[in-house]
Amino acid sequence: MLLTVVGFWGAYPEIDSATSCYLLEKDDYKILLDCGSGALAQLPKYTDVFGLDALFISHYHQDHIADLGVLQYHFLVQNAIHQTNKTLPIYGHNEDEQAFSKLNHQATNAIAYGPNDLVKVGPFTITYLKTKHPVPCYAMRITDGESVIVYTADSSYLDAFIPFAKDADLLITDCSFYEGQDGTGPGHMTSEESAIIAKEAHVSHLLLSHHPHFGNRKQLKKEAEKIYRGRIDLAKAGFHWSTSSH
Ligand SMILES: [Zn+2]
Numbered sequence: 001m002l003l004t005v006v007g008f009w010g011a012y013p014e015i016d017s018a019t020s021c022y023l024l025e026k027d028d029y030k031i032l033l034d035c036g037s038g039a040l041a042q043l044p045k046y047t048d049v050f051g052l053d054a055l056f057i058s059h060y061h062q063d064h065i066a067d068l069g070v071l072q073y074h075f076l077v078q079n080a081i082h083q084t085n086k087t088l089p090i091y092g093h094n095e096d097e098q099a100f101s102k103l104n105h106q107a108t109n110a111i112a113y114g115p116n117d118l119v120k121v122g123p124f125t126i127t128y129l130k131t132k133h134p135v136p137c138y139a140m141r142i143t144d145g146e147s148v149i150v151y152t153a154d155s156s157y158l159d160a161f162i163p164f165a166k167d168a169d170l171l172i173t174d175c176s177f178y179e180g181q182d183g184t185g186p187g188h189m190t191s192e193e194s195a196i197i198a199k200e201a202h203v204s205h206l207l208l209s210h211h212p213h214f215g216n217r218k219q220l221k222k223e224a225e226k227i228y229r230g231r232i233d234l235a236k237a238g239f240h241w242s243t244s245s246h
């Protein structure tokens with residue numbers, strides 16, 4: 001499987017970039033994890049948007065769903081141009097019924113997932129873990145039967161991430177704060193907390209994402225390296241990870 005970082009900022013995008021959005025591909029099957037602000041302008045660099053097979057939403061904060069409406073318009077317009085009737089399934093939790101209902105549109109179809117579900121789409125199987133965040137949010141563990149990617153989505157530190165991320169080939173964390181800071185108020189993690197999960201879960205590769213708009217972000221990686229000895233990367237637009245590259 002191939003993962004591409006489409007957007008990696010927390011809160012809002014900076015110039016020519018996007019907030020949370022990740023593209024996952026295998027055997028021409030393409031899914032998107034979250035669809036943050038700026039994602040629709042970045043996505044065509046990596047794939048044909050109309051070729052997406054499914055979208056998974058972790059929670060309904062704007063930095064994860066801001067471009068959902070324009071993604072729906074993209075499908076609407078492309079269906080009109082190609083005289084097709086393609087519908088994009090969008091998976092989200094329904095603990096916020098109003099937000100969940102907005103996943104439905106002429107060309108998109110809302111599908112609810114719950115904490116104990118195991119969702120199979122194309123070559124991927126996805127399981128969930130409820131995170132610690134001001135609104136209901138779910139981390140995802142995604143496998144194609146060969147390798148495993150775990151995406152914490154937004155969360156304060158949780159011990160439950162350690163078994164959930166166990167032996168993952170790639171762990172993508174919410175790394176919104178620097179070492180020594182406290183992210184529990186807004187419900188985010190630090191570089192240290194990201195590294196502790198990577199170390200304790202014995203993951204192969206740590207990708208620090210959901211970046212802050214303050215400080216020197218290179219420092220996040222240095223701080224994580226003090227704790228976790230495996231490979232660490234700072235998320236950036238176009239970062240690729242594939243099964244064969246680890
Ligand atoms: Zn966020």
Ligand SMILES: [Zn+2]
Nearest residue numbers: 059061133154
């Ligand atoms: Zn959030």
